Amino acid sequence: MDKYDRYLADVYLRQRTGGEIFLNNALLENGHAERMDPSSQENWIP
Known part of the structure; x- marks a missing residue:
């Protein structure tokens, strides 16, 4: 996760x-x- 709790991954199904x-x-x-x-980043919602 990044500092904004967003997952950083490539996901395959x-x-x-x-x-x-x-x-x-x-x-x-x-x-x-x-x-x-x-x-x-000013438009990002933490």
């Missing part, structure tokens, strides 16, 4: 078909997460 999903990108693509620019 194995599908029953044998493939894998990169959860980090899936969350971004489906609007469940937002990419943050580390240089603009």
Whole structure:
């Protein structure tokens, strides 16, 4: 975790078909997460 208690990890899910999903990108693509620019910390919510 970082100092704001955010997890820093690459998460993969194995599908029953044998493939894998990169959860980090899936969350971004489906609007469940937002990419943050580390240089603009004034918008971060601790």
